[in-house]
Amino acid sequence: xxxxxxxxxxxxxxxxxxxxxxxxxxxxxxxxxxxxxxxxxxxxxxxxxxxxxxxxxxxxxxxxxxxxxxxxxxxxxxxxxxxxxxxxxxxxxxxxxxxxxxxxxxxxxxxxxxxxxxxxxxxxxxxxxxxxxxxxxxxxxxxxxxxxxxxxxxxxxxxxxxxxxxxxxxxxxxxxxxxxxxxxxxxxxxxxxxxxxxxxxxxxxxxxxxxxxxxxxxxxxxxxxxxxxxxxxxxxxxxxxxxxxxxxxxxxxxxxxxxxxxxxxxxxxxxxxxxxxxxxxxxxxxxxxxxxxxxxxxxxxxxxxxxxxxxxxxxxxxxxxxxxxxxxxxxxxxxxxxxxxxxxxxxxxxxxxxxxxxxxxxxxxxxxxxxxxxxxxxxxxxxxxxxxxxxxxxxxxxxxxxxxxxxxxxxxxxxxxxxxxxxxxxxxxxxxxxxxxxxxxxxxxxxxxxxxxxxxxxxxxxxxxxxxxxxxxxxxxxxxxxxxxxxxxxxxxxxxxxxxxxxxxxxxxxxxxxxxxxxxxxxxxxxxxxxxxxxxxxxxxxxxxxxxxxxxxxxxxxxxxxxxxxxxxxxxxxxxxxxxxxxxxxxxxxxxxxxxxxxxxxxxxxxxxxxxxxxxxxxxxxxxxxxxxxxxxxxxxxxxxxxxxxxxxxxxxxxxxxxxxxxxxxxxxxxxxxxxxxxxxxxxxxxxxxxxxxxxxxxxxxxxxxxxxxxxxxxxxxxxxxxxxxxxxxxxxxxxxxxxxxxxxxxxxxxxxxxxxxxxxxxxxxxxxxxxxxxxxxxxxxxxxxxxxxxxxxxxxxxxxxxxxxxxxxxxxxxxxxxxxxxxxxxxxxxxxxxxxxxxxxxxxxxxxxxxxxxxxxxxxxxxxxxxxxxxxxxxxxxxxxxxxxxxxxxxxxxxxxxxxxxxxxxxxxxxxxxxxxxxxxxxxxxxxxxxxxxxxxxxxxxxxxxxx
Ligand SMILES: [Zn+2]
Numbered sequence: 001x002x003x004x005x006x007x008x009x010x011x012x013x014x015x016x017x018x019x020x021x022x023x024x025x026x027x028x029x030x031x032x033x034x035x036x037x038x039x040x041x042x043x044x045x046x047x048x049x050x051x052x053x054x055x056x057x058x059x060x061x062x063x064x065x066x067x068x069x070x071x072x073x074x075x076x077x078x079x080x081x082x083x084x085x086x087x088x089x090x091x092x093x094x095x096x097x098x099x100x101x102x103x104x105x106x107x108x109x110x111x112x113x114x115x116x117x118x119x120x121x122x123x124x125x126x127x128x129x130x131x132x133x134x135x136x137x138x139x140x141x142x143x144x145x146x147x148x149x150x151x152x153x154x155x156x157x158x159x160x161x162x163x164x165x166x167x168x169x170x171x172x173x174x175x176x177x178x179x180x181x182x183x184x185x186x187x188x189x190x191x192x193x194x195x196x197x198x199x200x201x202x203x204x205x206x207x208x209x210x211x212x213x214x215x216x217x218x219x220x221x222x223x224x225x226x227x228x229x230x231x232x233x234x235x236x237x238x239x240x241x242x243x244x245x246x247x248x249x250x251x252x253x254x255x256x257x258x259x260x261x262x263x264x265x266x267x268x269x270x271x272x273x274x275x276x277x278x279x280x281x282x283x284x285x286x287x288x289x290x291x292x293x294x295x296x297x298x299x300x301x302x303x304x305x306x307x308x309x310x311x312x313x314x315x316x317x318x319x320x321x322x323x324x325x326x327x328x329x330x331x332x333x334x335x336x337x338x339x340x341x342x343x344x345x346x347x348x349x350x351x352x353x354x355x356x357x358x359x360x361x362x363x364x365x366x367x368x369x370x371x372x373x374x375x376x377x378x379x380x381x382x383x384x385x386x387x388x389x390x391x392x393x394x395x396x397x398x399x400x401x402x403x404x405x406x407x408x409x410x411x412x413x414x415x416x417x418x419x420x421x422x423x424x425x426x427x428x429x430x431x432x433x434x435x436x437x438x439x440x441x442x443x444x445x446x447x448x449x450x451x452x453x454x455x456x457x458x459x460x461x462x463x464x465x466x467x468x469x470x471x472x473x474x475x476x477x478x479x480x481x482x483x484x485x486x487x488x489x490x491x492x493x494x495x496x497x498x499x500x501x502x503x504x505x506x507x508x509x510x511x512x513x514x515x516x517x518x519x520x521x522x523x524x525x526x527x528x529x530x531x532x533x534x535x536x537x538x539x540x541x542x543x544x545x546x547x548x549x550x551x552x553x554x555x556x557x558x559x560x561x562x563x564x565x566x567x568x569x570x571x572x573x574x575x576x577x578x579x580x581x582x583x584x585x586x587x588x589x590x591x592x593x594x595x596x597x598x599x600x601x602x603x604x605x606x607x608x609x610x611x612x613x614x615x616x617x618x619x620x621x622x623x624x625x626x627x628x629x630x631x632x633x634x635x636x637x638x639x640x641x642x643x644x645x646x647x648x649x650x651x652x653x654x655x656x657x658x659x660x661x662x663x664x665x666x667x668x669x670x671x672x673x674x675x676x677x678x679x680x681x682x683x684x685x686x687x688x689x690x691x692x693x694x695x696x697x698x699x700x701x702x703x704x705x706x707x708x709x710x711x712x713x714x715x716x717x718x719x720x721x722x723x724x725x726x727x728x729x730x731x732x733x734x735x736x737x738x739x740x741x742x743x744x745x746x747x748x749x750x751x752x753x754x755x756x757x758x759x760x761x762x763x764x765x766x767x768x769x770x771x772x773x774x775x776x777x778x779x780x781x782x783x784x785x786x787x788x789x790x791x792x793x794x795x796x797x798x799x800x801x802x803x804x805x806x807x808x809x810x811x812x813x814x815x816x817x818x819x820x821x822x823x824x825x826x827x828x829x830x831x832x833x834x835x836x837x838x839x840x841x842x843x844x845x846x847x848x849x850x851x852x853x854x855x856x857x858x859x860x861x862x863x864x865x866x867x868x869x870x871x872x873x874x875x876x877x878x879x880x881x882x883x884x885x886x887x888x889x890x891x892x893x894x895x896x897x898x899x900x901x902x903x904x905x906x907x908x909x910x911x912x913x914x915x916x917x918x919x920x921x922x923x924x925x926x927x928x929x930x931x932x933x934x935x936x937x938x939x940x941x942x943x944x945x946x947x948x949x
Contacts, residue, residue, distance in 0.1 A: 049207045052078040058092045062420035064380065068301075070337040070428040076198070077205040082115045083108075084205075085197045093198040094420030097243055099190055099235045099378050100197075102131055102228040108197050109136050109224060117141040118204045118215065122287075125279035128260040131228040133279045135180070135287075138203045139219040143176055150176055150219065151287050157449040158288040158364065159519045161456060168453075172445045178289035179437055180221035181430065182280070185267055185356060187230030187258035188376045189297035190238070191422040196222050196295075199427055210435055217438040221289055226276055226356065227266055229749075230258025236747040238377045241739050245375070247382045253732055254376060256676045256741055257753055261687045263680040265904065268542055270354035271485050273687060273905045277356050278488075284359055285490045290448035291366045291437065294357030295426060297374030299400055300385050300411035301341030302425040304330050305369035307350040310538045314526045315350065315361055316451040322366050322444075323350075326436050331408075333432040339425065341411030346404060347371065351533075351540045353526050362523045363490065364451040366444070368433060372426045373417055380418040385411055452519050459516030464558035465565055467528045468502070469549075471495070471510030474594035474832075476577040477648045478552045478908055483512055483575040485548070486527065492518045494569025502561040513569050528556050533871035536810075543813030543839075545870025546906070550815045550837040553595065553909025579645040582653025586634045589651040590620065590658070591644060593628035595830030597692060597908060598647040600915040602630070603665050604693045605643040609636045612662040613829065613920060620654050628829025628916070631662055665919040668714035668780070670696040673704065675731045676741070676759035678721040681785070681900070685719045686753075688902045688911065700754050701731065704767040709774040715921055716774060717914075720785025720841060720900045725793040725802070728786075731762030768794045776890030780921045782914070788885075788896035789844035797887050797894050801847040805877045811840045814870035818883045818899065822857045822927055826920030827884065830912045837868050838883070839907045841900035846882045853932035858883040860898075863949050876949030884913070886924050893925060 055076040063069045079087055086092050088108045089100055100108075113119040113136070122135045137147065153175040160168055181199075183192030203211060203220055214220070225231045237255035245251050259266060259274065272278045284292070307323040327344040334342040348369070353362050361367045375381045386399050401413045437444055459465060473479055483493060494513045499506055514524045531545045549556030582589060593599060603611055612631045617624060632640055632651075644651045672689075674682040682698075689696055697713075709716065721728055732739070738758040743751030763770075768790075775781050775796060783790060792800035805811075820834040836858075848855065860866060862879025885896045901907070901914040917924065 047207050047209065050078040050080070051075045052084070055084075055086070055092050059094070059420060062094050062096060062418055063424060064416045064418050064421055067338045067340060068421040069424050070334065070339060072210070072337075072428045072431045073424050076202060077207070079205075082201070082205055083111045084201050087111075089197075093194050094418070094423040095378065096380055096419060097378050099238055100194065101235050102225055102231045105193055105197065105224050105231075106132065106134065109134070109200065112200060112204065116204050118144055119200070120144050120147060122283065124283045125275065127229045127275050129229040131232075133228065133276050134224065135283050136200060136222040136224060137178070137219055138200055138215075138222065139176065140215045143216075143219055147219070154178065154288040154290070157445060158452050160449055160453050161519075168449050172442055172449060175445055176217060176219050177291060177437060177441050177444045177448070178219045178221050178287060179291045179293065179434060180223065180284075180289040182223040182226045182292070182294045182357060184225035184231050185227055185294060186264060186296060187227055187234035188254045189295075189374050190234065190377055191297055191372060191374050191419060191426060192295035193225045193231060194378075194419070195423045195426050196224060198423065199430060210431065213438045214431075214434045217441045218434060220434065221287075223280060226280065227259045227274075228276065229260060233257055233259075233749040233752065236749045240747050240750065242377050243379055245377065245379050245381060248375075248384060250736070251376070252736060252739065253677065256679050256759055260753070261683040263683060265680050265684070267355050268904065269356065270352075270546055271905050272488060280356070281359055281488065284363065288363070289360070289365065290444050291368065292357050292360035293368040293370075293430070293433065294355075296369060296371050297422070298371040299347060300373040300383070300415075301339070301421075302334065302343075302373070302429055303347050303371040304342070304344045304429060305348055305367070306344045307367070308345050308348070310349050310351045310534050310540055312351055312353065312526060313534065314522050314529075316364065316454050316522070318447050318451050318454075319361055319366065320350075322447055323368070326368065326433055329436050330429045330432045333435075334425070334428055335409055337428065339428065340409045341373075342409070342425070342429070343404075343407035345406035348541050349538075351544065352542045352546065353523070354542060354546060359489075362526070363520060364455055364522070365448060370426060370429060372422050373411070374422050375417060375419070378419040380416060383415050383417045385413055385415070455519055455522045456517050459518065459521040460562070460565065463560040464525065464529070465516050465562050466559050467514040467524065468504070468507050468557045468559060468564070469512040469514070470507050470555055470557065471512065472508045473555055475596045477596040477598050478554050479512070480575045480577055480648065481908055482548050482552050482554050482556075483572065486514065486524065487572065487574060489520065489523060491520045491524045493572045494567075495572050496567060496569055498568075500564075500567050502559050502564055504557050504559050504561065507557075512572065512575070513564065513567055515565050517565055529558060530869045536871060536873050539810070540812050540871070543870065545813060545815045545839070547815060547869040550869055551839065551907045551909060553837065577648035579647055579649045579651070581637075581641045581644050581651040584637050586637070586653030586655065588634050588654040588657045589632045589637070589640055590614070590625045590654055591630040591632065591640075592650045592652065593626050593630070593830045595912055596647075596649060597911045597915070598649055599630065599830070599912070600692045600694060602643050602647055602649060603667070603919060604695065606632070606636070606639060607667055609639055611665040613665050613826070614658065615661040615663065615826075618658045618660045620652060620658075623652060625652065625658075626830075626832075627824070628826070630665060631658060633657070663920065663923055666714075666921055668918055668921055669712065670694075670918065671699045671713045671716045672696050673699055673716055673718045674754065675721050675728055675762065676700060676754075676756065677727070677732045678723055681721055682719045684904050685717070685902050687905060698754055700756060701761060701763040701767060702756055704763040704770050707770045707773070709770055710777040710779050713774070713779065715780045715782060715918060716771070717782045718784065718787040718790065720787050723786065725787075725789040725844075728790055729762055729768055729794060730764060732760045734760050768796065772796045772889075775892035775894055778891040780893050780895060782895045782897070782917060784897045784902075784914075785841040785900040786844055788842070788846065788898055791894050791896060792846060797889060799849050799852060800885075800887070803845050803847065804843060805845060805874060809874035809877050811872040812870070814840050814872045815868045816840050816872065817861060817866045817868055818858050819861050820858050825857055825927055826923055827857055827913050827916045829916050829920070836909070838899045838910055839903050840872060841903060842898045844898070845878060846885060846896065846898060848882065848885065850932055852887065854930050855887050855928050856882045856885050857928070879949045886928055888925060888929070895924065
């Protein structure tokens with residue numbers, strides 16, 4: 001396509017920008033303007049179509065520099081029967097100070113679909129707050145008419161078992177690739193949901209050869225907003241608090257909540273807890289789009305992902321050819337249009353499978369991702385782009401304005417940046433990616449087919465050939481969690497009906513077999529294997545480990561025995577272990593504790609029943625009943641049965657109440673403390689607690705500062721909030737204006753999950769003192785992960801020293817061994833091993849005086865052998881550091897986890913430690929304290945192992 005002559009336009013001054021009442025005032029003006037539409041032909045483009053002069057005028061005025069536009073987006077066809085965004089929303093896309101709420105976004109797509117045969121809307125479900133989720137499919141009339149057959153073809157190409165090469169070729173020739181675009185996963189990244197509406201309209205209406213070719217050869221899918229709840233909450237926040245931000249050196253902080261629970265981690269939700277991610281996954285598995293493209297905002301001006309190292313070696317090598325194939329094309333096209341600051345290769349890697357859009361590469365598709373420069377709203381802002389080196393930083397690694405081989409025309413150091421600039425870049429790049437796809441649809445489909453084919457073949461040629469999850473594990477409820485999460489992702493699982501013998505041993509009937517010779521065999525391997533990080537000099541963007549078995553404390557055995565593939569199995573759809581209960585007339589029941597997290601739910605379902613916890617193991621007949629088991633009187637049979645059976649637990653009948661030490665499983669009055677500035681990790685705890693039916697109060701600075709905590713609560717949990725102790729105490733600085741987060745008629749989404757007239761200021765030292773009083777008066781304070789630095793650094797436990805590892809230490813979420821030092825302590829009910837796998841979760845290291853040696857319940861042995869999966873550089877720095885400590889303070893206690901016992905919805909094996917602490921909070925110190933054990937003199941004969949610290 002020939003380029004248009006571009007005329008520099010002067011940057012728009014602030015006074016020229018539309019006011020907040022823009023939408024109301026502009027619609028009348030536009031109606032007048034439309035009456036004067038003339039035929040505009042695009043020079044050199046080989047077509048003539050009536051264009052919308054009002055749009056062109058706006059686009060030019062709202063673009064801050066002429067080079068921030070392109071010939072692909074400086075025009076828009078005049079509306080003739082098919083509604084443009086302005087017809088429905090009252091404004092053109094990229095209007096300053098205007099963000100659309102989700103209902104209006106949906107209204108636009110539905111209005112568009114109502115007036116054209118080129119659009120079909122697929123309903124996919126609803127969000128936590130009840131907003132509908134949809135996918136909008138756009139293509140030529142005949143492609144939309146043929147959608148169902150095309151869908152079936154893609155399913156066959158994605159699972160080519162039984163297809164010959166000729167049949168595959170024939171299918172490829174008759175099929176259009178679906179290119180699925182996601183916008184608005186992160187609610188502060190406000191541009192994509194706006195831009196996508198304009199793209200949809202353009203794809204439906206424009207007659208240029210480029211757009212016609214895309215329409216003919218590609219089915220474009222649009223997920224209008226991947227987090228609809230967050231879109232509305234952020235938009236309300238923007239209008240109320242952030243709309244006047246004009247300089248990024250003095251920004252108003254973002255909204256405290258987006259969606260219901262997990263904020264930015266909706267892109268780390270490896271097990272698809274979020275409803276909209278889950279709905280998207282269900283759509284994905286039904287439609288199998290070969291390309292998925294996730295739109296984000298952060299680095300300037302536009303970064304297009306190409307899958308840089310570390311790359312997950314289990315993924316097909318074809319992927320690492322096709323990702324840069326398209327991203328290099330986009331970079332070349334935009335650079336050719338004169339747009340500076342477009343780059344690739346230098347940001348985000350392809351290691352962890354946990355990002356939402358990676359559902360495509362996990363399932364043999366192709367993933368694309370942009371980071372476009374965005375202002376966290378639609379206000380034009382002066383932006384400063386890392387012009388200088390920060391302390392300890394490498395200029396070339398951190399300064400995105402520096403020229404690099406992968407960034408040939410870098411972004412500017414300062415720039416006035418608008419929503420329309422953001423739209424221009426993203427839409428131009430997307431049209432370039434769609435151009436490439438429309439020119440090579442057969443190659444895209446061939447690659448998709450070949451990657452799917454290779455995944456099946458690799459399962460027969462590369463060990464492990466299968467994973468066995470033995471069916472005789474003491475706790476089958478955690479096995480069920482793993483099985484059902486694998487099934488959710490479309491992985492096939494079979495169950496054996498007879499014992500099988502493999503190289504690795506015998507496995508009983510009822511074991512689960514995940515054979516690798518299936519379309520998603522690679523994904524099964526990625527999720528179940530131990531992660532061997534390829535190069536300890538590389539960094540990774542998120543967790544370096546996620547091995548499901550280690551995270552869940554479920555035994556998973558990889559097999560190098562090919563005969564596993566021939567074992568007879570029954571396909572498993574969902575697995576739900578049945579609970580059992582003994583005879584109704586028993587004197588009492590013992591609910592066996594083998595570490596199920598469903599024991600927690602059981603306790604809450606029996607909240608009106610006396611539930612005692614056996615402190616020691618005992619026997620009934622030949623049956624050993626472990627410590628931690630619940631003992632419940634026989635008269636509660638009906639209530640117990642109603643809970644135990646669906647929860648998959650075992651209640652044995654006892655002929656008498658056992659004569660062992662027991663204590664009541666406590667139901668403490670429980671509060672969870674949240675800062676306003678970092679609600680995400682708190683959100684994961686809230687998610688787990690809600691799902692496990694655990695009642696709690698969520699409290700914030702105002703409740704803490706008010707005091708009187710002990711009269712309201714027995715236990716306060718301070719979850720890891722991912723930041724320093726100082727930031728947990730002081731939180732959002734008292735700068736600028738008050739920041740209300742309260743529900744009003746104008747801003748109905750505010751005030752959800754917590755409410756404050758001003759979220760600034762933190763609990764402060766006043767709050768710390770109230771927490772200290774709470775503990776002193778007999779309360780139990782439980783801190784998780786990095787929050788465990790607060791008691792030591794702010795004097796609640798003055799004997800604890802807190803330090804940080806050296807700069808050489810690097811531990812992006814590995815799974816490590818921890819050593820249980822007090823196995824009889826209630827915290828370890830349900831655990832039988834004294835070495836447990838836990839996810840590394842802290843940047844703070846604790847040190848206790850020697851006299852407190854007996855207050856440490858679990859520690860990190862240190863050294864490379866401690867690392868079970870993923871990467872930890874400098875593992876000797878954590879040698880013998882406490883992992884769990886309980887210290888008495890006044891008449892209360894502070895229980896500090898340096899692990900995070902609820903890390904996302906992921907480390908199920910650790911959850912019980914936190915629940916044990918709740919149910920037995922009064923008895924945690926029973927075997928703690930007392931004089932330390934004096935160590936023996938080391939003998940010279942003791943050889944240190946090679947990796948010893
Ligand atoms: Zn993002």
